[in-house]
Structures are given as C-alpha cells and as structure tokens.
Amino acid sequence: MSAESHVAAQVVDLVRELAGRSAEVEVLVRHDAEALTRFANSAIHQNVADATTGVRLRLHVDGRTTGGSTTVTGPDGLRALVERTLAAARVSPADPAWPGLTPPAALHLSAGHHGSGETSGLEFGFDEATARADPAERAARVRDFVDAAGGLETAGYCRTVYTSAAFANSAGQSAEGRTVEAAMDGIARSGGADGVARLASSRLSGIDGAVLGARAAAKARAARAPVELPAGHYEVVLEPDAVKDLLENLATFGFNGKAFAQRQSFAELGRQQFDPSVTIVDEPLGSRGEPAPGLPFDDEGTPCRSLVLVRDGVTTAVTHDRTSAAQAGTGSTGHASPASRSWGPTAGHLRLEAADATPAGGAAPAGPIAESARPLVGRVTRGLLITDFWYTRVLDAKSLVVTGLTRNGVWLIEGGEIVAAVGNLRFTQSYPQALGPGRVLGIGRESVLLPESWGRARYAAPALHLAGWHVTGNASG
Amino acid sequence: MTHFDEAGAAVQAALDAGARYADARVMVRRTEAMSARDGDVEDLGFDESAGLGVRALVGSGWGFYAVPELSGPAARLAGRRAARIAAASASVAGSPVGLVPAGAVEASWANECVRDPLGVPLAEKGDLLVRATAAAKEAGADLAEANYSVWDTRKWFVSSEGHRIDQHIRECGAGVSASAFGDGEIQRRSWPSWRGQFGTRGWELVEELDLVGNAPRMAQEARALLTAPLCPTGETTLVLGGEQLALQIHESVGHAIELDRILGWEAAFAGTSWLDLSRLGSLRYGSELMNITVDPSFPGALGSFGFDDEGTPAAKRHAVRDGIWVGVLAGRDSAAVAGLDYAGSVRSDGWSxxxxxxxxxxxxxxxxxxxxEIVAETADGVFMDVNRSWSIDDRRLNFQFGCEIGYEIKNGRLGRMVRNPTYTGIGPRFWQSMDMLSSETVAWGTPNCGKGQPGQIGHTGHPAAPARFTGVRVGVRG
Incomplete structure (x- = not known):
C-alpha cells in the first residue's frame, strides 16, 4: 500500500467515525513533485521545484454535498479537513444532482488501441529515472538546446513531473497509481522571427535538447524577412503544434460532457460532423510504445480507458464525470477533476490519428517544415504553412468559432514549395467547420507528442492539410 | 501564531548552503467557492493550503524550492534545495544578477474588511446564488449560473536583508449570468461581468452587487440578443463600457509594461512586449487623456497589498502620463537589469x-x-460592454475583443441592440484615438490572470471608466 493509499483510507475512516456509516465519502490523495528549469536570453533564469501532497475530500451527507482539500496532511490537518467539510455539509443547501459514488471497479492497466480490439501489450509504464531526475539533468538539456541554436537567442523550459496518487471511497472502490512526465519546449529567435520545437515524453531520456534546439533555430532562420498577405480564405497545412490547439479547444468546448448536456456544444452523437479521415481518441493510458501519460483513475475513482470521440468523422462520444453522465443518462468516462463539476469534464490526452500511408504526391524539401507536414506541403498549389497558434479564444461556444493568431513561423506555399516567410496573422475560424466533411485534404503520417504549455495535458498530433482557414488580417494591423 | 521562525530557518539554510541572497514566504490560504445553476447549488468547496517557498541566489543563478510542511527541519531542507537548484542554474548562466535596494522592513498589514466572507453563514451565501439563478430562470434564461469565491491569505516574509513582514489579505467576489439558446448560437449576459466582480474587501462587496435584482434583466437581454441584428462591420466610433475597458487595459497596457516581458524573460510562453526600454519617457502610448497608474494601495481593488512578495512597500506610480510611457511593473532583479530604481510588482500565487x-x-x-455625455456627443458609432472573448498577440499589439452586448449609437442616442459585437486594433493606435473619457471609475477585479511556468493565477485590479475611441474596426467575423 502506498503512502497515499494509507492517507486515503485514514480519511475515509475518520469520516465514518465522525459522521456515521451513512455518509458517502470519496478521497483522493495526490503527491506531485514538479521541477521546471526555465531559460530566456539563452540562460537559465528561473529554476523551481516543489513536492506537495494534497488531500481532496468530497462528502454527501443527508442530501447535501461539500468538497474540501488541504495540503496539511498530518493527523491534526486531516481531522480538521474532515470536521470542516462535515460542518459545511450540514449547513449546505440540498444537492439534488448528487450522482452517487463510484462502485468497486478494476483498473484498466494496459493501453488499448482506440477500441479496435488491438492492444499494445504495454503494462502501465513508469520511468524511475525521470521521477528521480535532478536539476543538473534538466540544465544539461537546456545547455544542449542553447548550443544547438548556433548563437541564436533562445528561451523555453525543461520539466519533469512525478505524480503518485490513491483514491478510496465509502462504496468500496480503491485505487492507486503513479505516473511521470518529461517535456521540453523552446524557441530560437532570429531577426524578429521565432521558431519553436517542443516534445513531451514519459522519459526524460527521450528528450534531446540538441535536436529540439536545432529544429527551433532552423525555423527561426527561415522565418526572417516575412511578407504580409491580405485577409481571406487560405488553404493551409497546420503543423502538429497548431493541430494541438484544435484538439485542446475541441476537448474543452466540444467534447465536454457538461457543455454537451447543456446544449452548449456542437457535438451530436452518431452524426458525421468531421471529414471521414478524422479519428480522435482520448488515451490516458498511452499507446504506441508510450507509457501512460496520466493516472489510471479519475478524481471520482472511475477507471480511465481509451475513449473514441470521433471515428471516421462520426462523433461517437463526449467525456463525462459522474454528474454530467447522470444528466446525460449514461456512465462516467473517467474524466472527473476538481473543476469538472463546475466547468465540465474534459479530455487531457487526445490523439488525432495519423494517416496510415504517406499522402500521394511529392514531399516538399525539409527546410523549416516538420516531418509530418512535408508530404502535405508538397501537394499545395497555393496556401500557408502554419507552425503554431497563440491566444486562441472562443467567440461562440456552440459553433466553436475561435479567434487567435499564428506564432513561431508562417510560410507561403506555391507549387508545393515554400516561397516566402509570412508575418503573423489573425484568424477567426470555426474549428469543427475547418475539419468538416470534405475539408480535410490530408493528414501526416507521424504524430508528435506535445505538452500543454500551461498545464499537464498531453496531445498526439500529426500535421493537417485543410481546404480553408479564414485569415482576418495581419498581426501588424 | 506567526511563521517567521520557519521562514527564517529556510533563509539561513540557503545562506549556509552558499546563497548570497535568500528570501522565504510562508503562506496559509483558505478558499471557499460555491456555484449554482438554475436555482440549485451545483458545487461547494473549501480548500486549505499551507507551505513555505524559498528563493536562493547563488552567483548569478536563482533557485526555488517549496514544501508543504511548516516545521524547522522542512524549512531548512527547502533552503538547502533552493541553493542546490540555484547552483545548477549557474551552469547555463546569464548576466550578473543585481537587486535594487529594498530597505529592510519589519511590518504588518491587512486590508479593510467589514464583513468577513468566511464568517457569513453558508446558508445565506447559498440562498443568494439560488435566488439569483432562479430569478434569471424565471425571467426566461435557458441556463442561469451564479458563483462566488473567497480567498483568505496570511503571509510571513523573511529575507536575508532583514525583512520581516506579515500580511492578511481577504478577497471575495460574485456574479450571475444568464444564457439563451438559439438556433446554433448561444447568447449570454452577465452581471456585473462574466466571472463577477472581485476585490480586497469583505462580503459587503457582494451585497452591493444586487445579484438577485439584476438577474432578470440579464435573462431578458440574453433572450433579446438572439434576434438582435449583428454588430455592423467596418470602421466606426467605438464607446466602451468600463468593464470592457478594464480588460482592454489589462491586456494591452498591463501586460505590455511588465518588465520581465520587455527584457525577454517570458519570450517562449507569455511573450515579449512591443515596448523598447530606450523609449521609456518619450514614447507616445496614447492620447493626452491617457493616464495609467500602477497603484497597489488602491483601497479595495483586487490587486492591493501592503508589500509585494519581495518586501517592497505598495506605492502609486505612473506608467503612462498624458499619453507618454513613463513606467513599468518591475521586480528587484529586473529593475536592476533595466537600470531603474524601483520595484514593487512581484507576487506569487501561492507558497509553491x-x-x-x-x-x-x-x-x-x-x-x-x-x-x-460621451453618447450624446457621438453622431454615429457602437457602444459595447462586458467582455465575452479576448485575444492578443505575444507582443501585446494586435488585439481582438468580443463583448456580450452592443448598441448602435445614432445622433447622440443609444439605438438598436446588436449581437456578437467585436472590435480589433493595434494597441498604441487604439489608445491614441481615445478622445473622450468618463469620470465614472470602478476598480474592476480580474481573478484569473495566467502567467508563468509552472502556471500561476494572479489577482489584478483595473480602475476604469467608459471611454470613446475613433476609427475602430468593428464586427469582425469568421
């Protein structure tokens, strides 16, 4: 039994002691050790680490529900948490939407292949070396990134995160698991142009700072002396970093079970809403040789599993916690989080399936182009190659119309080749519409594992060739 | 009970491990949040977080380590680890790090709080949200939501230069919103803004908002927006309400004047700034009506404190005076790099x-x-208020905002309601077009400002009043 499991069981016992056996209780104990080495102007300027254990408790007593958490995990702190939460529950308003506790259920410990019946055979993977990584190992990767940029100014981070967690509830469900993540994300800067390279991995040894630094520098050099283009609809090739933004927004606003139940999402189950080439799956347990990026259970103790959200262009599922599932008359998909009851359950490990075969036609020369995008660029008569999106915000949640800007490199493609760097552009575009039937002209063969810049979600994205993208102006105005 | 001893032990341990400067802050924070939907409480939570974070400077390298335990041994461990991390930073070192003088301070500070938000009975707070959402629902909302949040933070700060400062900051706020669902479109109206209004005040702030009284109007306006004409497209005169102007200030001025961005320290993620330090004191940022101040001593505003997290006392300072850029938001190390003699704008969102x-x-x-008066003086234009979406480039120049509601202005009067109002522009051009500015200032609170890696959520305040801008592109659509 892990230290976290021991604390979780303690808290369940405490609640029973103080509130009786009729109280419904669930406890999540989570230990996170995060270390992040940040660099700018080609030097490390922020270098942080923390190790925190937090206990999250949810109670349902006499028809009333309250949640609470603490980082004070000694006996007095745990008792104070229980007493405080119980006292609050007794004077809280009634909770008619309480969905009940997760019943005992076994964890799915091996990664599946989006429901096709094929399994990767992976056990729930964990890299001890990454969990124990020290500041010098992260600094070494920063040094490699800086050196590989060949004198260009660089900035970014290298991080490792180790999580060990346990869940217990009064219905008899208990679970424990641990996970580890490494990521590097950096830019190189040249003459006012930036190039980016980022990668997530379940092993720090899988992160090569030199490879990433060289890639970022190649992009920055190729992005110098940009031209400006008029507003309009452009055929585009989106590199994996830009595709990640589509996946993030689809997860947050489209496949969100609460938004779906409240008719705020575009999602319609069973309907062909995307191009037939589009299959999107949430993979918290990993696949394709990558160990699990997330814990094997959610904050309500529901076992996580692969979930196909879109298969061959047909929307097949949305993500649920127990509350949104009850509202929708279905079961939880294992996406509960501290925020899911208020903001809705969202997927954190989306994969857009890469193409099985290289798209027909010649590939463009490497240059600044990501590997996944080269064959796609080679098929474009006139269009844009976009590396990354920035500050995307939803204008209308239902249609998922998003405005944002390009970042870290845009190029004009003519006759299958890059002909000019382009300045950053502002766009306003419905994401589901951009991926709609007939709008996806090609998908790259290679998926790239990408970290979320802000939180700990992870995405697997290939490049995408889309028929149209609505550019509303130049970033320069 | 104080926690100066633990903070002091962490600082001493960092110094003993080779740091030439160290500071530590113990923070104990209790938060409470409730949300309601359609007349029922949806979620209620209480969180407590306590721990110590220590920052060490070894040579030119910074290190930071945080622990959730408030004990002498844990504090000393944190101090040693911070120094070890700082030593690793030095392996990819930049320019020498200096700190502008701060002056050792021993002090205690707390904001004014008439009614302790954590002392208000839960039943009373729940009843408020239930009644507000029920009122919006009865008035025709398809979805009615309300929320409140409370933060109660105590800090103990010690530095190797002799600071010993404790602070007690209480913050709260609330809001209600109503949504109407149309054919493929949703319209939302929020009071007083989408997330609500927040400040460093007690529950009296929430009581003044009158959520229940304003909820029916939000529902009616959301419903009316479904059939309102679209916001016109083109260049026109734009009048912004104070709530939207607060976010305009936040995004296109506040972030742009952050010195760490200007110096490139945030280049990879949050971005840089279009501002060039060589033009501080001479660059025209906006019209002569534009006077932007940085004022952490503003009573009751969400970004108020007695001392920042480096121990610098709160002081009001101009960032833009009569349209000229004259100041930045700085910390002690960034100010030293820039050759400035002031800091005072450094904070963390928690002990970790x-x-x-x-x-x-x-x-x-x-x-x-x-x-x-502004509307009466406008022959032809659009009025917009209450933010719905925001997006700005990584240099804080090109922005596009969407608002919840708009109205045509014709011949000095508000005309038809318009839906999906948006506007776009370039920061300094936009601010230079400001030709009328109201005196009706409200200190709007933004409780969700994201920055940093690992991510931090900041609480910021933005005193703002309605204003008029000319030649603005409105009605941007996909």
Whole structure:
C-alpha cells in the first residue's frame, strides 16, 4: 500500500467515525513533485521545484454535498479537513444532482488501441529515472538546446513531473497509481522571427535538447524577412503544434460532457460532423510504445480507458464525470477533476490519428517544415504553412468559432514549395467547420507528442492539410 | 501564531548552503467557492493550503524550492534545495544578477474588511446564488449560473536583508449570468461581468452587487440578443463600457509594461512586449487623456497589498502620463537589469510558486466626461460592454475583443441592440484615438490572470471608466 493509499483510507475512516456509516465519502490523495528549469536570453533564469501532497475530500451527507482539500496532511490537518467539510455539509443547501459514488471497479492497466480490439501489450509504464531526475539533468538539456541554436537567442523550459496518487471511497472502490512526465519546449529567435520545437515524453531520456534546439533555430532562420498577405480564405497545412490547439479547444468546448448536456456544444452523437479521415481518441493510458501519460483513475475513482470521440468523422462520444453522465443518462468516462463539476469534464490526452500511408504526391524539401507536414506541403498549389497558434479564444461556444493568431513561423506555399516567410496573422475560424466533411485534404503520417504549455495535458498530433482557414488580417494591423 | 521562525530557518539554510541572497514566504490560504445553476447549488468547496517557498541566489543563478510542511527541519531542507537548484542554474548562466535596494522592513498589514466572507453563514451565501439563478430562470434564461469565491491569505516574509513582514489579505467576489439558446448560437449576459466582480474587501462587496435584482434583466437581454441584428462591420466610433475597458487595459497596457516581458524573460510562453526600454519617457502610448497608474494601495481593488512578495512597500506610480510611457511593473532583479530604481510588482500565487513580475492595480485615471455625455456627443458609432472573448498577440499589439452586448449609437442616442459585437486594433493606435473619457471609475477585479511556468493565477485590479475611441474596426467575423 502506498503512502497515499494509507492517507486515503485514514480519511475515509475518520469520516465514518465522525459522521456515521451513512455518509458517502470519496478521497483522493495526490503527491506531485514538479521541477521546471526555465531559460530566456539563452540562460537559465528561473529554476523551481516543489513536492506537495494534497488531500481532496468530497462528502454527501443527508442530501447535501461539500468538497474540501488541504495540503496539511498530518493527523491534526486531516481531522480538521474532515470536521470542516462535515460542518459545511450540514449547513449546505440540498444537492439534488448528487450522482452517487463510484462502485468497486478494476483498473484498466494496459493501453488499448482506440477500441479496435488491438492492444499494445504495454503494462502501465513508469520511468524511475525521470521521477528521480535532478536539476543538473534538466540544465544539461537546456545547455544542449542553447548550443544547438548556433548563437541564436533562445528561451523555453525543461520539466519533469512525478505524480503518485490513491483514491478510496465509502462504496468500496480503491485505487492507486503513479505516473511521470518529461517535456521540453523552446524557441530560437532570429531577426524578429521565432521558431519553436517542443516534445513531451514519459522519459526524460527521450528528450534531446540538441535536436529540439536545432529544429527551433532552423525555423527561426527561415522565418526572417516575412511578407504580409491580405485577409481571406487560405488553404493551409497546420503543423502538429497548431493541430494541438484544435484538439485542446475541441476537448474543452466540444467534447465536454457538461457543455454537451447543456446544449452548449456542437457535438451530436452518431452524426458525421468531421471529414471521414478524422479519428480522435482520448488515451490516458498511452499507446504506441508510450507509457501512460496520466493516472489510471479519475478524481471520482472511475477507471480511465481509451475513449473514441470521433471515428471516421462520426462523433461517437463526449467525456463525462459522474454528474454530467447522470444528466446525460449514461456512465462516467473517467474524466472527473476538481473543476469538472463546475466547468465540465474534459479530455487531457487526445490523439488525432495519423494517416496510415504517406499522402500521394511529392514531399516538399525539409527546410523549416516538420516531418509530418512535408508530404502535405508538397501537394499545395497555393496556401500557408502554419507552425503554431497563440491566444486562441472562443467567440461562440456552440459553433466553436475561435479567434487567435499564428506564432513561431508562417510560410507561403506555391507549387508545393515554400516561397516566402509570412508575418503573423489573425484568424477567426470555426474549428469543427475547418475539419468538416470534405475539408480535410490530408493528414501526416507521424504524430508528435506535445505538452500543454500551461498545464499537464498531453496531445498526439500529426500535421493537417485543410481546404480553408479564414485569415482576418495581419498581426501588424 | 506567526511563521517567521520557519521562514527564517529556510533563509539561513540557503545562506549556509552558499546563497548570497535568500528570501522565504510562508503562506496559509483558505478558499471557499460555491456555484449554482438554475436555482440549485451545483458545487461547494473549501480548500486549505499551507507551505513555505524559498528563493536562493547563488552567483548569478536563482533557485526555488517549496514544501508543504511548516516545521524547522522542512524549512531548512527547502533552503538547502533552493541553493542546490540555484547552483545548477549557474551552469547555463546569464548576466550578473543585481537587486535594487529594498530597505529592510519589519511590518504588518491587512486590508479593510467589514464583513468577513468566511464568517457569513453558508446558508445565506447559498440562498443568494439560488435566488439569483432562479430569478434569471424565471425571467426566461435557458441556463442561469451564479458563483462566488473567497480567498483568505496570511503571509510571513523573511529575507536575508532583514525583512520581516506579515500580511492578511481577504478577497471575495460574485456574479450571475444568464444564457439563451438559439438556433446554433448561444447568447449570454452577465452581471456585473462574466466571472463577477472581485476585490480586497469583505462580503459587503457582494451585497452591493444586487445579484438577485439584476438577474432578470440579464435573462431578458440574453433572450433579446438572439434576434438582435449583428454588430455592423467596418470602421466606426467605438464607446466602451468600463468593464470592457478594464480588460482592454489589462491586456494591452498591463501586460505590455511588465518588465520581465520587455527584457525577454517570458519570450517562449507569455511573450515579449512591443515596448523598447530606450523609449521609456518619450514614447507616445496614447492620447493626452491617457493616464495609467500602477497603484497597489488602491483601497479595495483586487490587486492591493501592503508589500509585494519581495518586501517592497505598495506605492502609486505612473506608467503612462498624458499619453507618454513613463513606467513599468518591475521586480528587484529586473529593475536592476533595466537600470531603474524601483520595484514593487512581484507576487506569487501561492507558497509553491516562484514570485514573478505581476500586475497589481493597473488603471486609467478618471477623465472629465460622463457616459451620458460621451453618447450624446457621438453622431454615429457602437457602444459595447462586458467582455465575452479576448485575444492578443505575444507582443501585446494586435488585439481582438468580443463583448456580450452592443448598441448602435445614432445622433447622440443609444439605438438598436446588436449581437456578437467585436472590435480589433493595434494597441498604441487604439489608445491614441481615445478622445473622450468618463469620470465614472470602478476598480474592476480580474481573478484569473495566467502567467508563468509552472502556471500561476494572479489577482489584478483595473480602475476604469467608459471611454470613446475613433476609427475602430468593428464586427469582425469568421
């Protein structure tokens, strides 16, 4: 039994002691050790680490529900948490939407292949070396990134995160698991142009700072002396970093079970809403040789599993916690989080399936182009190659119309080749519409594992060739 | 009970391990949040977080380590680890790090709080949200939501230069919103803004908002928006309400004047700034009506404090005076790099996060007009208010905002309601077009300002009043 499991069981016992056996209780104990080495102007300027254990408790007593958490995990702190939460529950308003506790259920410990019946055979993977990584190992990767940029100014981070967690509830469900993540994300800067390279991995040894630094520098050099283009609809090739933004927004606003139940999402189950080439799956347990990026259970103790959200262009599922599932008359998909009851359950490990075969036609020369995008660029008569999106915000949640800007490199493609760097552009575009039937002209063969810049979600994205993208102006105005 | 001893032990351990400067802050924070939907409480939670974060400077390298335990041994461990991390930073070192003088301070500070938000009975707070959402539902909302949040933070700060400062900051706020669902479109109206209004005040702030009284109007306006004409497209005169102007200030001024961005320290993620330090004191940022101040001493605003997280006392300072850029948001190390003699804008969002340059209260000083006068003086234009979406580039120049509601202005009067109002522009051009500014200032609170890696959420304040801008592109659509 892990230290976290021991604390979780303690808290369940405490609640029973103080509130009786009729109280419904669930406890999540989570230990996170995060270390992040940040660099700018080609030097490390922020270098942080923390190790925190937090206990999250949810109670349902006499028809009333309250949640609470603490980082004070000694006996007095745990008792104070229980007493405080119980006292609050007794004077809280009634909770008619309480969905009940997760019943005992076994964890799915091996990664599946989006429901096709094929399994990767992976056990729930964990890299001890990454969990124990020290500041010098992260600094070494920063040094490699800086050196590989060949004198260009660089900035970014290298991080490792180790999580060990346990869940217990009064219905008899208990679970424990641990996970580890490494990521590097950096830019190189040249003459006012930036190039980016980022990668997530379940092993720090899988992160090569030199490879990433060289890639970022190649992009920055190729992005110098940009031209400006008029507003309009452009055929585009989106590199994996830009595709990640589509996946993030689809997860947050489209496949969100609460938004779906409240008719705020575009999602319609069973309907062909995307191009037939589009299959999107949430993979918290990993696949394709990558160990699990997330814990094997959610904050309500529901076992996580692969979930196909879109298969061959047909929307097949949305993500649920127990509350949104009850509202929708279905079961939880294992996406509960501290925020899911208020903001809705969202997927954190989306994969857009890469193409099985290289798209027909010649590939463009490497240059600044990501590997996944080269064959796609080679098929474009006139269009844009976009590396990354920035500050995307939803204008209308239902249609998922998003405005944002390009970042870290845009190029004009003519006759299958890059002909000019382009300045950053502002766009306003419905994401589901951009991926709609007939709008996806090609998908790259290679998926790239990408970290979320802000939180700990992870995405697997290939490049995408889309028929149209609505550019509303130049970033320069 | 104080925690100066633990903070002091962490600082001493860092010094013993080779640091030439160290500081530590113990923070104990209790938060309470409730949300309601359609007449029922949806979620209620209480969180308590306590721990210590220590920052060490070894040579030219910074290190930071945080622990959730408040004990002498844990504090000393944190101090040693911070120094070890700082030593690793030195392996990829930059320029020598200096700190502008701060002056050792021993002090205690707390904000004014008439009614302790955590002392208000839960039943009373729940009843408020239930009644507000029920009122919106009865008035025709398809979805009615309300929320409140409370933060109660105590800090103990010690530095190797002799600081010993404790602070008690209480913050709260609330809001209600109503949504109407149309054919493929949703319209939302929020009071007083989408997330609500927040400040460093007690529950009296929430009581003044009158959520229940305003909820029915939100529902009616959301419903009316479904059939309102679209916002016109083209260049026109734009009048912004104070709530939207607060976010305009936040995004296109507040972030742009953060010195860490200007120096490139945030280049990879949050971005840089279009501002060039060589033009500080001479660059025209906006019209002569534009006077932006940084004022963490503003009573009751969400970004107020007695001392920042480096121990610098709160002080009001101009960032833009009569339209000229004259000041930045700085920390002690960034100010030293830039050759400036002031800091005071460094904060962390908790004990486990590194203090960094953050907005405090960045606001627009009042102008000579009223909103009624501004509308009366406008022959043809659009009025927009209450933010719905925001997006700005990584240099804080090109922005596009969407608002919840708009109205045509014709011949000095508000005309038809318009839906999906949006506007776009370039920061300094936009601010230079400001030709009328109201005196009706409200210190709007933004409780969700994201910055840093690992991510931090900042609480910022933005005193703002309605204003008029000319030649603005509106009605941008996909």
């Amino acid at each position: 996060r590194l203090p960094m340059v953050r907005m405090t209260n960045v606001g627009l000083e009042p102008g000579p007009h009223t909103l009624d």
